[in-house]
Amino acid sequence: MCADVLRTACIALCFSLILAFPVLAATEVNRSCQQSDPLVFGLLPFISAEQLVFRFTPLVNYLSDNLQVPVRIETAPDFVEFARRTHEESRYDILFTAPHFFTRANQKAGYRLIASVDSPEMWAVIVVPKQSRIARIEDLKGKRLATVPPLGLATLLVRKALFDAGIDPDVDLDMVITPTHDASLLSSYHGVTDASALMQPPFEAASKKVRDSMRIIARTESTPHIPISVAPWLNEACAAEITDLLLRMETSAEGRAVLEHNRFTGYRLADPAIYERLDELLSR
Amino acid sequence: MHRKSVPLFQSLRFRLIASVVMIEIFMLSLLVWNNINIIHATHTDRLRDTASSMIQQIARTSGNYMVAVDYATLEDYLSNIIDYQELSYLVILDRDEHAEIVLGAAPTQPWPALEEHPAQVMDGVFDISEIITVSGQPMGRVLMGFSLSFMDEAIRESRTRGISIAAAEIVLTVIVTVLIGLGLTRRLGILSSAAHEVGKGDYSIRIPIETADEVGRTASAFNRMVTDVSSRTQQLEKAESQSRALLIENRNLVHTSLHVQEEERKHLARELHDELGQCITAIQADAESIRDLSRECDNRIETSASAILNVSSRIYEVVHAMMQRLRPSVLDDLGLIEAIKEELSAWQDRNPDIHMHFGVTGNLDDLDERINITLYRIVQECLTNITRHADASRVSISLSGEADSLELSVNDNGRGLKQTLPGGGLGLIGMRERAEGLAGEFTLESEEGAGVTIRVRIPLNSGERKIA
Numbered sequence: 001m002c003a004d005v006l007r008t009a010c011i012a013l014c015f016s017l018i019l020a021f022p023v024l025a026a027t028e029v030n031r032s033c034q035q036s037d038p039l040v041f042g043l044l045p046f047i048s049a050e051q052l053v054f055r056f057t058p059l060v061n062y063l064s065d066n067l068q069v070p071v072r073i074e075t076a077p078d079f080v081e082f083a084r085r086t087h088e089e090s091r092y093d094i095l096f097t098a099p100h101f102f103t104r105a106n107q108k109a110g111y112r113l114i115a116s117v118d119s120p121e122m123w124a125v126i127v128v129p130k131q132s133r134i135a136r137i138e139d140l141k142g143k144r145l146a147t148v149p150p151l152g153l154a155t156l157l158v159r160k161a162l163f164d165a166g167i168d169p170d171v172d173l174d175m176v177i178t179p180t181h182d183a184s185l186l187s188s189y190h191g192v193t194d195a196s197a198l199m200q201p202p203f204e205a206a207s208k209k210v211r212d213s214m215r216i217i218a219r220t221e222s223t224p225h226i227p228i229s230v231a232p233w234l235n236e237a238c239a240a241e242i243t244d245l246l247l248r249m250e251t252s253a254e255g256r257a258v259l260e261h262n263r264f265t266g267y268r269l270a271d272p273a274i275y276e277r278l279d280e281l282l283s284r
Numbered sequence: 285m286h287r288k289s290v291p292l293f294q295s296l297r298f299r300l301i302a303s304v305v306m307i308e309i310f311m312l313s314l315l316v317w318n319n320i321n322i323i324h325a326t327h328t329d330r331l332r333d334t335a336s337s338m339i340q341q342i343a344r345t346s347g348n349y350m351v352a353v354d355y356a357t358l359e360d361y362l363s364n365i366i367d368y369q370e371l372s373y374l375v376i377l378d379r380d381e382h383a384e385i386v387l388g389a390a391p392t393q394p395w396p397a398l399e400e401h402p403a404q405v406m407d408g409v410f411d412i413s414e415i416i417t418v419s420g421q422p423m424g425r426v427l428m429g430f431s432l433s434f435m436d437e438a439i440r441e442s443r444t445r446g447i448s449i450a451a452a453e454i455v456l457t458v459i460v461t462v463l464i465g466l467g468l469t470r471r472l473g474i475l476s477s478a479a480h481e482v483g484k485g486d487y488s489i490r491i492p493i494e495t496a497d498e499v500g501r502t503a504s505a506f507n508r509m510v511t512d513v514s515s516r517t518q519q520l521e522k523a524e525s526q527s528r529a530l531l532i533e534n535r536n537l538v539h540t541s542l543h544v545q546e547e548e549r550k551h552l553a554r555e556l557h558d559e560l561g562q563c564i565t566a567i568q569a570d571a572e573s574i575r576d577l578s579r580e581c582d583n584r585i586e587t588s589a590s591a592i593l594n595v596s597s598r599i600y601e602v603v604h605a606m607m608q609r610l611r612p613s614v615l616d617d618l619g620l621i622e623a624i625k626e627e628l629s630a631w632q633d634r635n636p637d638i639h640m641h642f643g644v645t646g647n648l649d650d651l652d653e654r655i656n657i658t659l660y661r662i663v664q665e666c667l668t669n670i671t672r673h674a675d676a677s678r679v680s681i682s683l684s685g686e687a688d689s690l691e692l693s694v695n696d697n698g699r700g701l702k703q704t705l706p707g708g709g710l711g712l713i714g715m716r717e718r719a720e721g722l723a724g725e726f727t728l729e730s731e732e733g734a735g736v737t738i739r740v741r742i743p744l745n746s747g748e749r750k751i752a
Contacts, residue, residue: 038379049348054419072379073421077354085353 033238038070039063042092044082044101045075046152047180047202055205056096058258063094066245067238078179079151086111094242095229098153100278102227110232114243116270121222124157125203127214128195129188137165137218143194144174146187154181156281157220158197165218185210205263224274228267243269297469304461305454312450316443323442327435328402331370331410335402335430338365339414343426346376347418359385372409372429376416379424388429395427408432471499475506487514539721546611546657553611556603564603567596612660620656621648621683624663628681631667638670639678646685655742658718659683659692662740665711666694669736674698676735692740701730715740 033039041060043052052075064071074092076082083101085091087108095102095111099122105111126145128134134143140162147155155175162169169175176193178184181202188196189210195217203211228246230239246267249255259266292298342365349358358376366374366387373388375395383393396411405411410430416423474491481489487510491503571592578585607613615623621644632640663681670676676698684691712728715738719726724742 045352049351050418053351053421053423057419057421073351075352077349077352077357081354091353 033067033069033234033241035069038072039067039093039234040074040091041071041094042082042086042096043073043075044097045078045180046098046148046199047182049075051180051182055262058261062249062254062258063242063245067241079149083151090231090233093231093234095231096226097229099223099225099227099275100153100156100281101151102229102272103275103279104282105229106272106275111229112232112239113227113229113270113272113275114239115246115267116227117225117264118266118268119225119264122225123200123222124154124161124197124220125200125216126158126161126195126197126218127185127188127203127216129191130213130215132194132215134195134217137161138167139217140195141167141172144176144192145169145195145197146176146178146184146193147197148181148184149177149179151282152181153223153278153281154184154197154199157223160281161218161220182206185214189214201263223278224270227270227275295469296472297465300465300469301458301461305458308454308457312453316446316450319446320439320443323446324403324439327439331402331430331432331435334370335410335412335428338368338371339412339426339428342374342428343414343416346416346426347423350376350378350416350423351418355384359387362387370430370434372431373427374429375427377425377427379422381425384424390427391429396429402430402432402435405432468499471503475499475503478506478510482510482513487511487517535717535720538717542718542721543654549610553607553613556607556610557613560603561600564596564600568593568600571596615656615660616653619649620651620659623656623660624681624683627660627664627667631671635671638676641678641680643680643682644684645682648683648685648690651685651690655690655722655744658722658742659690659740662692662715662718662738663694665715666738669711670696670698674736686744688744690740690742690744692742693737695735695737697735700732700734700736701728702732 041056041063043056045052047055053073056073060071060073071094076085079098079101082097083104086095086097086101086105090109095105097105102111102113106113126137126140134140145158147158149155155177159169162173167173176187178187181198184196184198185203185206186196187193196214200219203214203216230242234242247269249259250266342362345361346358349355349361355376362374362376362385365371371388373390374385375383375387375390376385378384383390391409395413396407396409398411398413399405402410408431410432412428412430414426414428416426471494478489478491489510490507493500493504493507571589575586575589575593578589612623612626614626625642628640628642632638666681667679670679674696676696678697680693680695682691682693716726719740719742722742724740727739728736729739730736
């Protein structure tokens with residue numbers, strides 16, 4: 001008799017929870033751009049935190065000013081932690097991450113693509129000091145190659161390129177992991193490693209002195225440019241407003257100044273499907 | 285050597301030691317006070333600079349961690365810093381002022397008021413804050429509290445050390461000053477006592493030369509000076525002795541001369557009286573006889589005899605006056621008082637406008653002839669001077685006799701004496717010589733316009749009164 005009563009109570013509790021879930025979910029979705037809490041702009045730590053703040057503060061201020069909501073930059077100590085916070089902590093309202101991370105964020109945390117950087121493609125490069133005898137990717141055998149953390153897009157693209165060139169990155173050369181693209185570039189610049197692997201946009205954004213003293217010996221396959229997505233708890237109106245602000249940036253002087261500061265030409269609408277092929281890189 | 289003790293506050297030793305000690309205490313107190321201020325300022329400035337440096341370093345370092353929300357790594361890094369002994373607490377606040385990292389004995393919210401300088405601290409903890417920025421964007425805030433107890437302890441130690449050193453220095457200064465002062469003033473005391481002894485006439489004294497310093501040189505010079513003074517004093521004493529002997533000899537000579545003069549006068553007066561007087565008397569007797577005998581014979585003889593009588597009478601008067609001047613017979617016949625009265629009477633007749641008073645007290649009989657003639661001559665000289673120089677309207681003479689002395693006082697209300705008395709010096713010298721010839725004292729008191737008072741005091745020995 002008691003067992004029957006207990007079973008009935010458990011079943012009732014389960015039903016209650018199931019029925020309550022949509023209500024709880026709806027509460028999250030209703031979070032709007034008019035809220036008083038700041039929106040968190042999550043940035044993948046592909047460069048140092050200081051550089052991230054320097055480069056993206058104008059964009060964040062632009063959004064904040066136009067949304068009339070405080071927007072706050074946040075990053076993570078590394079790619080893994082950034083991914084974990086993205087997937088598990090629901091920490092970022094707006095997500096600015098690498099293309100290959102977006103698919104997982106979309107799949108695991110429901111982030112919705114609202115735009116991407118308006119550039120055709122991007123790729124990783126392998127650079128060496130200009131006076132280096134390394135001329136081709138094949139010359140990297142037995143050398144020390146600096147790169148970003150293992151989950152970084154540059155590392156994944158370069159590993160694939162090395163494999164395609166018949167070089168096993170885990171055997172034929174020494175991959176030196178550095179925390180950021182800048183660190184990877186400066187590593188060979190200062191002679192700590194023989195070569196550096198990094199994405200082409202950070203290389204272009206590096207100081208002219210450093211860039212001019214380096215030589216590109218290889219470039220990887222292209223990937224779609226950086227996606228910008230929003231968290232599932234932001235309502236549609238807010239997401240649309242953010243999308244609209246990004247897409248219209250090049251139409252205003254203020255927006256153009258922000259784009260120029262970021263070395264971007266603009267933002268455009270993007271199809272989430274174009275990022276799905278990058279999931280293969282993470283699967284390797 | 286006998287040393288006279290000096291009153292404490294007049295003592296050079298006391299003043300020297302007290303001055304040095306007071307100056308030392310004042311200057312050291314000033315120095316300690318200044319040092320304590322400097323130490324306090326140095327420590328507080330050091331703490332302020334250290335705190336400022338640390339918080340700026342932490343704010344700079346924390347920026348990247350704050351952007352990355354990597355509080356665990358930041359806390360790990362800061363946990364090494366919290367071990368710094370003066371650091372009381374460390375709090376990292378995020379952009380919403382939420383305390384993300386709390387290390388040490390942090391205060392509860394609301395956070396304490398911030399201070400600019402440790403000198404402003406009231407609660408013993410220096411609270412400071414710094415905004416964490418990354419590329420100019422605020423990412424949070426660091427709060428730090430520095431305990432002042434270590435600084436206060438260091439200041440206390442420094443202060444105690446400074447005061448101890450100052451106290452030790454004062455004690456040492458007192459000891460050294462006392463020793464130096466005692467040594468110095470002891471030798472000065474010897475010098476002073478020696479000078480005192482020399483002042484009393486002991487030229488045999490010599491100061492031992494202990495050192496070659498200033499006091500030693502002074503002592504050496506003192507010894508040389510005493511030798512010189514002794515030598516010269518001996519010479520002077522010798523010269524004085526000779527002068528005194530000469531003076532006594534001169535006085536004796538003068539006295540003898542006066543005595544001889546008086547004797548000669550007396551003899552001359554007696555001769556005049558005995559010889560010339562008898563002759564004149566005889567001439568007068570003969571002239572009277574001639575006049576009486578010729579009265580009935582020849583009238584011309586009677587006239588000539590009368591003329592001889594007149595001339596002889598005149599001669600007798602002149603001779604009598606000379607005898608009085610040489611030696612008044614009344615002095616020998618009736619004594620000093622009557623002789624002076626007679627002299628005064630004659631003088632009063634010559635100076636009727638001057639009021640004269642003569643007073644006598646005591647026993648003046650039976651005086652030695654030398655005393656009588658001396659006092660008589662002095663009165664005579666005084667009256668002569670008054671007549672010649674004083675232009676006085678009143679003269680008072682008193683003569684008093686005591687058992688062992690006589691005193692004569694002659695006072696007038698005339699012009700008095702100037703410093704230099706033209707032509708009058710010899711008279712005064714003569715009076716003084718006469719008085720001192722009898723071992724007496726002669727004094728003269730006078731102011732210009734206030735008359736002259738002459739006092740003569742003559743001691744009487746047992747043999748200087750005549751046996752009646």
